Amino acid sequence: MTLIETILAAVGGTVAMAVFGIVAGLFFLGVDRKFAALMQARIGPPLRQPFIDAAKLMRKENIVPENAIPWIFNGAPILALASAITILLYLPVGSIMPVLGGAGDLILVMYLLTIPALAMVVGGFASGSPYATVGAQREMVILIAYELPLAIAIIAIAWRLSMAGIADPFSLTTIAANPVWGVVGPVGAVGLLILLGILAWVTPAELSRIPFDAQEAETELAGGLLVEYSGKNFALFYLAQAVKTIVMAALAVALFLPWNLSSFVAMAPAVAVAADFVFFLAKVLLVVFFSISLIRVSMARFRINQIVSIYWVWLGLAGFVGLALVMIDAILAGV
Amino acid sequence: MKLTKSFNRSLWAFHFNSGSCNGCEIEIVAAITPRYDPERFGIKLVGSPKHADILLVTGPVVKKMRDRLERVYQQMPDPKVVMCVGACGTSGGPFYDSYNLDGPVDDVIPVDVYVQGCPPRPEAIIHGVVVAQQKLERLEGEKA
Numbered sequence: 001m002t003l004i005e006t007i008l009a010a011v012g013g014t015v016a017m018a019v020f021g022i023v024a025g026l027f028f029l030g031v032d033r034k035f036a037a038l039m040q041a042r043i044g045p046p047l048r049q050p051f052i053d054a055a056k057l058m059r060k061e062n063i064v065p066e067n068a069i070p071w072i073f074n075g076a077p078i079l080a081l082a083s084a085i086t087i088l089l090y091l092p093v094g095s096i097m098p099v100l101g102g103a104g105d106l107i108l109v110m111y112l113l114t115i116p117a118l119a120m121v122v123g124g125f126a127s128g129s130p131y132a133t134v135g136a137q138r139e140m141v142i143l144i145a146y147e148l149p150l151a152i153a154i155i156a157i158a159w160r161l162s163m164a165g166i167a168d169p170f171s172l173t174t175i176a177a178n179p180v181w182g183v184v185g186p187v188g189a190v191g192l193l194i195l196l197g198i199l200a201w202v203t204p205a206e207l208s209r210i211p212f213d214a215q216e217a218e219t220e221l222a223g224g225l226l227v228e229y230s231g232k233n234f235a236l237f238y239l240a241q242a243v244k245t246i247v248m249a250a251l252a253v254a255l256f257l258p259w260n261l262s263s264f265v266a267m268a269p270a271v272a273v274a275a276d277f278v279f280f281l282a283k284v285l286l287v288v289f290f291s292i293s294l295i296r297v298s299m300a301r302f303r304i305n306q307i308v309s310i311y312w313v314w315l316g317l318a319g320f321v322g323l324a325l326v327m328i329d330a331i332l333a334g335v
Numbered sequence: 336m337k338l339t340k341s342f343n344r345s346l347w348a349f350h351f352n353s354g355s356c357n358g359c360e361i362e363i364v365a366a367i368t369p370r371y372d373p374e375r376f377g378i379k380l381v382g383s384p385k386h387a388d389i390l391l392v393t394g395p396v397v398k399k400m401r402d403r404l405e406r407v408y409q410q411m412p413d414p415k416v417v418m419c420v421g422a423c424g425t426s427g428g429p430f431y432d433s434y435n436l437d438g439p440v441d442d443v444i445p446v447d448v449y450v451q452g453c454p455p456r457p458e459a460i461i462h463g464v465v466v467a468q469q470k471l472e473r474l475e476g477e478k479a
Contacts, residue, residue, distance in 0.1 A: 042372040061412035218382030230385040230412040
């Protein structure tokens with residue numbers, strides 16, 4: 001392939017993934033709201049409600065507060081959306097391989113996951129409101145808190161794959177191609193189940209949903225980080241939130257549920273891509289239901305100090321137990 | 336700016352208490368319970384005036400709240416409507432002509448929709464939101 005073809009493929013792939021991320025993300029936000037409504041015995045909004053909300057926000061007046069720093073205040077939402085879309089470029093969607101990628105992109109994804117949150121922190125500090133400042137501080141604390149359990153869950157999988165003699169274990173393509181469940185024995189499977197649970201509990205914090213939404217806390221901080229945002233800037237954060245939902249779900253799918261329909265049932269290549277894509281959306285739906293809707297409907301908000309102790313102490317300990325089980329499994333397997 | 340269909344299906348309300356007795360608050364909260372479920376129509380309460388399309392004002396506007404009410408009103412992004420919920424905000428209600436009022440609400444900020452009652456029923460509040468939305472449409476139509 002020539003250089004120009006490579007660039008064209010990258011640009012085309014980026015645009016396609018951006019459109020996919022935003023559309024699918026808004027759709028799954030709608031699905032989440034519908035799930036929550038049904039669990040509360042309500043009818044709930046239509047599935048396209050987030051699209052309507054985003055369209056409305058785009059048409060509202062965009063207010064920049066007097067004591068904000070305008071270029072940071074306006075730049076943060078763009079950075080949040082762009083970085084969320086960038087992560088999506090590294091994640092496999094069904095049997096469609098990632099647009100970018102290579103050795104060690106799993107580590108890169110872990111770093112990139114912090115960028116949308118940091119963009120919100122920067123935007124919060126730049127908006128010059130005490131509520132936003134408190135929210136930004138809380139967001140940083142939460143960011144530091146959930147990083148340890150998330151890292152344990154990700155590293156354990158890559159390490160186990162490398163112990164099984166699979167080349168390039170830190171590449172998401174490798175992880176998606178070699179489901180870790182087929183590598184481990186029964187002890188390791190218990191460890192992986194624990195790690196899966198941990199990832200399910202990190203997801204709400206990453207997406208700042210209840211019970212880990214202390215940084216937005218409508219009732220105490222009036223919207224926290226986002227308190228000063230309105231109109232187009234707020235809509236961009238809304239879209240970034242939608243893309244992040246897809247990103248976290250796709251990461252969980254790639255790490256723990258990477259199977260494709262086409263590897264079980266023989267079918268024509270074109271049909272296989274479509275079937276795998278639909279199957280991928282079904283798996284994302286599963287993740288959205290269990291780690292976002294179910295948790296957020298069944299729990300109230302944690303205080304910020306409770307969030308830190310939950311992640312560092314309890315989920316961190318659980319992560320080490322899971323990691324230890326995976327390591328014992330590797331020893332038992334004789335590698 | 337032309338008002339689109341999006342506004343019909345997505346109205347976010349910010350609730351402001353300007354010295355109310357909490358009766359109207361209870362009814363507003365009752366209006367967002369699963370029994371009435373206004374989220375069906377895309378109506379929800381938000382925590383910041385910057386996010387809101389509708390300002391729900393309750394209470395007769397006591398002197399100390401006048402400045403706050405004006406500032407909250409100015410912070411809301413256009414297009415916006417103001418809904419006055421309850422008898423106090425409409426006329427002063429039981430506090431009519433009291434020495435510590437700067438109200439009623441329409442002496443301080445322009446009000447688009449009045450919802451009567453002391454306190455109004457949740458059905459009346461939801462109906463008020465629908466009327467507010469129609470008024471918003473009409474105003475924007477005249478502007479365009």
